[in-house]
Amino acid sequence: MAPPEPALNNDAEGGARNERMKKIEAIVKPFKLEEVRDALGEVGINGMTVTEVKGFGRQRGHTEIYRGSEYTVDFLPKVKVELVVSDGRVDDAVNIIVRSARTGKIGDGKVFVSTIEEAVRIRTDEKGELAV
Amino acid sequence: MKKSTLTGLAFALATTLLPAGAFGADAAAPATAEQMKSILEGGSSLRIGLDTVWVLVAAMLVFWMNAGFALVESGLCRAKNTVNILAKNFIVFAIATISFWALGWGMMFGDGNGFMGTQGLWFLSGADNSPALGKDYMSLNPFSTTEYEGVYSAINWTPVPLWAKFFFQLVFAGTAATIVSGAVAERIKFSSFIVFSFILVAVMYPITGHWIWGGGFLWSGNFRDFAGSTVVHSVGGWAALAGVLVLGPRLGKFGKDGKVHPIPGHNMTSASLGVLVLWLGWFGFNPGSTMSAGNGSAIAHIIVNTNVAAATGALGAMATAWLLLKKPDLSMILNGCLAGLVAVTAPCAFISVGNGALVGLVGGVLVVLAVIFFDRIKVDDPVGALSVHLVNGIWGTLALGLFYDAQIATDVAGLATKLTRWEQFLVQLKGVFWVGLFTFGVSLLVWYGLKVLAGIRVSAEEEVEGLDIGEHGMEAYPNFQPLSDRRFAGALVHPAPALEGQVSAGVGAVPRQAPQP
Numbered sequence: 001m002a003p004p005e006p007a008l009n010n011d012a013e014g015g016a017r018n019e020r021m022k023k024i025e026a027i028v029k030p031f032k033l034e035e036v037r038d039a040l041g042e043v044g045i046n047g048m049t050v051t052e053v054k055g056f057g058r059q060r061g062h063t064e065i066y067r068g069s070e071y072t073v074d075f076l077p078k079v080k081v082e083l084v085v086s087d088g089r090v091d092d093a094v095n096i097i098v099r100s101a102r103t104g105k106i107g108d109g110k111v112f113v114s115t116i117e118e119a120v121r122i123r124t125d126e127k128g129e130l131a132v
Numbered sequence: 133m134k135k136s137t138l139t140g141l142a143f144a145l146a147t148t149l150l151p152a153g154a155f156g157a158d159a160a161a162p163a164t165a166e167q168m169k170s171i172l173e174g175g176s177s178l179r180i181g182l183d184t185v186w187v188l189v190a191a192m193l194v195f196w197m198n199a200g201f202a203l204v205e206s207g208l209c210r211a212k213n214t215v216n217i218l219a220k221n222f223i224v225f226a227i228a229t230i231s232f233w234a235l236g237w238g239m240m241f242g243d244g245n246g247f248m249g250t251q252g253l254w255f256l257s258g259a260d261n262s263p264a265l266g267k268d269y270m271s272l273n274p275f276s277t278t279e280y281e282g283v284y285s286a287i288n289w290t291p292v293p294l295w296a297k298f299f300f301q302l303v304f305a306g307t308a309a310t311i312v313s314g315a316v317a318e319r320i321k322f323s324s325f326i327v328f329s330f331i332l333v334a335v336m337y338p339i340t341g342h343w344i345w346g347g348g349f350l351w352s353g354n355f356r357d358f359a360g361s362t363v364v365h366s367v368g369g370w371a372a373l374a375g376v377l378v379l380g381p382r383l384g385k386f387g388k389d390g391k392v393h394p395i396p397g398h399n400m401t402s403a404s405l406g407v408l409v410l411w412l413g414w415f416g417f418n419p420g421s422t423m424s425a426g427n428g429s430a431i432a433h434i435i436v437n438t439n440v441a442a443a444t445g446a447l448g449a450m451a452t453a454w455l456l457l458k459k460p461d462l463s464m465i466l467n468g469c470l471a472g473l474v475a476v477t478a479p480c481a482f483i484s485v486g487n488g489a490l491v492g493l494v495g496g497v498l499v500v501l502a503v504i505f506f507d508r509i510k511v512d513d514p515v516g517a518l519s520v521h522l523v524n525g526i527w528g529t530l531a532l533g534l535f536y537d538a539q540i541a542t543d544v545a546g547l548a549t550k551l552t553r554w555e556q557f558l559v560q561l562k563g564v565f566w567v568g569l570f571t572f573g574v575s576l577l578v579w580y581g582l583k584v585l586a587g588i589r590v591s592a593e594e595e596v597e598g599l600d601i602g603e604h605g606m607e608a609y610p611n612f613q614p615l616s617d618r619r620f621a622g623a624l625v626h627p628a629p630a631l632e633g634q635v636s637a638g639v640g641a642v643p644r645q646a647p648q649p
Contacts, residue, residue, distance in 0.1 A: 064394075065394075065457055065458065065459060065461070066394035066396050066461065066463070067394060067461060067463055067464065067503055067504075067507070067516070068392075068456075068457055068461075068500075068503060068504040068507060069392040069393065069394040069507060070394075071393065071394050
């Protein structure tokens, strides 16, 4: 028996009893941020939190020289995009992020998905899916 | 200015300012003796006024160099130490003002022996009737024939009032003191720096200054230093070197394996602006040292020499950095400009403009090599103060001998020595030696004494957190602190093995001396 379709729209009881929300964390190259934001916006995903971070995976750093001494800078500037979406939209969102952030070169970044226990909208006390 | 020219001027004034019939005399009658006297007195006042204005304006430009130093030093150091560096640069001039007034001037310019002044020591209380040039200095002001009576005779040659001379010399003393602040930055205790600065300006700087400008033994031995490559810059440099050796390098600067970890400055805009401010200030520093406007030709020669050396210094450093280090490092170009300026400071009134350009160029090359050298021997100088002021202060002093031109020495400096270039060079070398021995030696004693009595270095924790918080309880950039500032040099780049696994508040590479609590 197929698992029940998760309800995407509001139901009378609201709340997060049946649906899981998912958190998507995407580390992308800084100049890709606008593209990612716009691409998500086109499908109606409009909220996100953005942090400036430094990091590296397989991408090598570069060498700089200051007053005669060389050093390598391993940590490269990246942007972390965090958003919480309802379960049904996760795959879409991840695909959109991956496609819009990709350049094909090393250092494009990664996307992580985790489960969110609860979400609350501060202004209205809405919980669960109504909050994301 | 030639005596005959001024006499001619006096005559021209008399005949043009007093039209025929002005005093009831007819067109053919010459002015009376009384009229001539009042014209000459008026001319003298005008002349003294003009010279005083020049000296004071030049002194204001030199004062402004304190802003330049503040901008350069804070720009080349980390954000977390900005308040401390600005505070040091600011307060050091206040300290210089008081200590030079209280004792420094008297020790430097008071009549005394070949070593130091002994008369009129305290608060310029000695007798003085400046401006009073007497017959020996008719070429500077033929209107003034009063003989000098006072105890600051070494500086009676400049036709301005005592306070004008004092103010001009004061800002020079302030410059020497502020040189030290750059080399000891990012780990010096604020209180110890204050005490050292008092002693430097009240005692050390005036003693060597007396030897050279105060009628002391180097002056009598024909040593020359027009605007202070030795008196100001080397003295600051030697004092700084002693401080840096007693203090030790910054945490994380040198790795155990001998690797040098760069600690980049946080604001190249500030550093660049600072050098431009200094460049402008030098237009007071060098030409102002004539301490008289003259007929303009001397100050014009000197200002051009000053500028060309700054330019070739910057170019020389840029070329050297580009060749040796693969990139034209801006901080090296900035240091190069300053190196050229420091180097031309002694010889600017003794050499041709062409040689001035050469002196600056060599200075620019030297400063890059010196920065690399000091790092290699594990002497940590965050802003290149030693490379700029000490190394090029010495180079400029020696260059005066190498490029000495008797005609220019007579016409521009008015301080010819009748020595050959080689003889002058040897005399310069002797002066470099004595000033170095004294300043470095006494500074070492003072720094070491302060270290034993009170400590001169902040704790390791404070050094990592930043002196702004530790010494001043405030931040230069609240709400905006780059993370990399709070870790060591090297923590966000390839760390030396000793640093790996350490908590960010811990201690990094072993400094030359253990940090003082």
